[in-house]
Amino acid sequence: MNPNSVSGAMQTQSPKPTSYVFQIENLSVYYGSNPAVKNVSLKVPARQITAFIGPSGCGKSTVLRCFNRTNDLIPGARVEGKLTYHGKDLYAADVDPVSVRRHIGMVFQKPNPFPKSIYDNVAYGPRVLGMKVDLDEVVETSLKRAALWDEVKDKLKESGQSLSGGQQQRLCIARALAVQPDVILMDEPCSALDPISTRRIEELMKELEQDYTIIIVTHNMQQASRVSDMTAFFSVELVGSNRVGELVEFDKTEVIFNNPSKEATRDYVEGRFG
Amino acid sequence: MTSAARDFESSQDINIEKKMDSSRILDVGFVRLTLVLSIFAGILLILVILQTTEAALPAIQQFGLEFLVTSRWNPVENIFGVLPQIYGTLMTSLVALVFAVPLGIGTAIFLTEDFAPKWITVPIGFAIELIVAIPSVVLGLWGIFVLIPAVRPIFRAINESMKWFPLFGGPAPRGPSLLIVSLVLSIMICPIIASITRSTFESLPRNLRDGALALGATRWETILTVMIPAGLSGIVSSIMLAMGRALGETMVAAMISGNANRINISLMQPGSTITGLIASQFGEAGRLQVSALMYAGVVLMILTLVVNVLAEIVIRRFQNLEQ
Numbered sequence: 384m385n386p387n388s389v390s391g392a393m394q395t396q397s398p399k400p401t402s403y404v405f406q407i408e409n410l411s412v413y414y415g416s417n418p419a420v421k422n423v424s425l426k427v428p429a430r431q432i433t434a435f436i437g438p439s440g441c442g443k444s445t446v447l448r449c450f451n452r453t454n455d456l457i458p459g460a461r462v463e464g465k466l467t468y469h470g471k472d473l474y475a476a477d478v479d480p481v482s483v484r485r486h487i488g489m490v491f492q493k494p495n496p497f498p499k500s501i502y503d504n505v506a507y508g509p510r511v512l513g514m515k516v517d518l519d520e521v522v523e524t525s526l527k528r529a530a531l532w533d534e535v536k537d538k539l540k541e542s543g544q545s546l547s548g549g550q551q552q553r554l555c556i557a558r559a560l561a562v563q564p565d566v567i568l569m570d571e572p573c574s575a576l577d578p579i580s581t582r583r584i585e586e587l588m589k590e591l592e593q594d595y596t597i598i599i600v601t602h603n604m605q606q607a608s609r610v611s612d613m614t615a616f617f618s619v620e621l622v623g624s625n626r627v628g629e630l631v632e633f634d635k636t637e638v639i640f641n642n643p644s645k646e647a648t649r650d651y652v653e654g655r656f657g
Numbered sequence: 658m659t660s661a662a663r664d665f666e667s668s669q670d671i672n673i674e675k676k677m678d679s680s681r682i683l684d685v686g687f688v689r690l691t692l693v694l695s696i697f698a699g700i701l702l703i704l705v706i707l708q709t710t711e712a713a714l715p716a717i718q719q720f721g722l723e724f725l726v727t728s729r730w731n732p733v734e735n736i737f738g739v740l741p742q743i744y745g746t747l748m749t750s751l752v753a754l755v756f757a758v759p760l761g762i763g764t765a766i767f768l769t770e771d772f773a774p775k776w777i778t779v780p781i782g783f784a785i786e787l788i789v790a791i792p793s794v795v796l797g798l799w800g801i802f803v804l805i806p807a808v809r810p811i812f813r814a815i816n817e818s819m820k821w822f823p824l825f826g827g828p829a830p831r832g833p834s835l836l837i838v839s840l841v842l843s844i845m846i847c848p849i850i851a852s853i854t855r856s857t858f859e860s861l862p863r864n865l866r867d868g869a870l871a872l873g874a875t876r877w878e879t880i881l882t883v884m885i886p887a888g889l890s891g892i893v894s895s896i897m898l899a900m901g902r903a904l905g906e907t908m909v910a911a912m913i914s915g916n917a918n919r920i921n922i923s924l925m926q927p928g929s930t931i932t933g934l935i936a937s938q939f940g941e942a943g944r945l946q947v948s949a950l951m952y953a954g955v956v957l958m959i960l961t962l963v964v965n966v967l968a969e970i971v972i973r974r975f976q977n978l979e980q
């Protein structure tokens with residue numbers, strides 16, 4: 384949305400609209416000495432929705448966590464290969480992971496509102512980042528964008544944890560939007576939600592796509608085919624006794640779902656996996 | 658599903674009536690047993706309070722509420738008052754908390770927030786739990802023979818440079834003092850705060866922290882703005898528990914407070930606490946003096962009760978805030 388406000392080490396002053404937000408080359412992630420995913424290469428286009436699909440344990444979340452460097456927080460995790468964000472190496476020595484996360488928001492599989500009021504949940508990011516904004520306004524617009532405003536506008540003082548699961552997840556999305564990120568990462572955001580809430584979040588993603596780059600991990604094939612523009616299919620391979628994840632195919636969503644070039648992809652999207 | 662097919666046509670098959678089988682007897686027996694035990698505990702508490710008050714009655718009748726504001730303890734003239742001891746009890750506990758709260762919370766944060774690898778945090782955590790097991794009389798001895806000589810130069814320097822400040826004033830500090838008691842008390846109660854706060858932090862969902870970090874908060878911002886508020890009720894209860902322990906601690910107070918029977922605002926000077934007073938005097942006390950000591954005991958119980966009730970109110974407050 385505003386990569387020109389990028390500060391510190393993440394100086395990407397030129398608002399040159401790179402058509403690719405992220406470019407990954409030969410990315411491998413290790414937990415301890417075991418590789419979890421190997422040799423992933425892909426390009427994430429700007430202002431589009433990219434979906435990651437694949438069987439459990441193939442490393443979708445692992446790759447997703449590389450984009451905002453939350454893998455750094457896991458003891459023993461190590462990243463190899465190249466990952467650029469607007470052309471800048473995300474894992475360069477002079478990059479501050481904290482300021483990376485200011486630009487790349489994340490929504491988790493399990494809703495995780497803070498034990499604070501709804502208002503304070505949304506205002507948390509702007510406050511902690513010291514953003515000079517009108518908080519009331521930010522809270523309202525963020526909640527509106529997350530399609531939650533009408534349900535909570537009369538109880539902003541109530542705890543965010545008193546909401547239903549679906550409302551909590553939308554609150555977490557609003558919380559992520561409040562800091563005006565450039566990219567939003569979503570790790571199975573609908574896995575704990577009912578079909579109606581899921582539908583609302585999908586609609587929301589389509590709307591957000593105008594301004595944000597979104598990467599979503601999902602186990603729901605229909606969801607991937609409904610919302611995403613690009614789809615990456617990951618799979619696991621047995622190397623010795625290790626299960627190592629790999630990127631099998633990455634293409635436009637129509638291609639992945641209708642005319643994939645790999646047999647494994649076709650089997651998976653048609654539900655003939657394993 | 659042929660033989661195992663559930664055929665509920667005849668209602669005998671469905672068994673939901675009360676039965677007196679062995680597990681039920683055990684169940685009922687257990688409930689009654691715990692009921693009896695808990696009533697017994699309650700009666701015991703009431704008995705102790707009643708009998709102490711009864712024994713304190715002569716002193717209560719003689720001195721009334723003046724007991725609380727009199728700062729003389731004179732067995733020869735039979736004049737008794739516990740103002741210095743109330744001051745000493747409250748001050749030592751409070752000052753001990755001032756040291757122990759940041760130390761305990763800081764330790765808990767260090768042990769839970771991935772600041773150091775497991776092979777460092779596990780032994781440290783274990784050592785902290787072990788401090789609780791040190792008998793207070795040993796800590797008292799340590800206070801007399803190690804801590805007092807060690808901190809004397811520091812105390813003197815503080816006293817020297819800040820004489821104008823009442824809490825540090827008075828003649829050059831020599832040995833026992835209220836501040837020494839506070840220091841040893843803080844060593845005793847810090848592990849309580851650290852271990853309860855630590856388990857509070859450990860019980861908080863991990864994704865709470867990840868949520869804050871993912872928004873671009875630094876590690877410290879995450880701890881200060883998410884983890885500590887989320888664990889506040891646990892932290893507050895740990896502080897209250899520690900405070901209770903400090904108020905009631907006897908051995909350390911009797912050994913290193915100096916047992917001075919006059920009121921002394923300065924923490925650098927000898928003082929005394931209610932517990933220390935009782936422990937050091939009951940042996941050779943006369944009739945009215947025993948009664949006065951009982952009265953002091955009642956005062957201590959009321960003090961502890963008030964602190965606990967206040968604590969309960971504070972905790973409720975925080976819990977409401979969280980919901």
Ligand SMILES: Nc1ncnc2c1ncn2[C@@H]1O[C@H](COP(=O)(O)OP(=O)(O)OP(=O)(O)O)[C@@H](O)[C@H]1O
Pocket residue numbers: 414419437438439440441442443444445446457626628
């Ligand atoms: N924190 C961790 N420590 C050690 N190993 C991990 C960790 N997180 C993931 N792994 C390993 O990395 C591999 C990939 O895990 P990941 O969570 O990325 O899979 P996933 O594709 O997201 O699966 P799912 O669809 O079930 O969420 C797994 O084999 C897992 O055991």
Ligand SMILES: [Mg+2]
Pocket residue numbers: 443444445570600
């Ligand atoms: Mg996952």
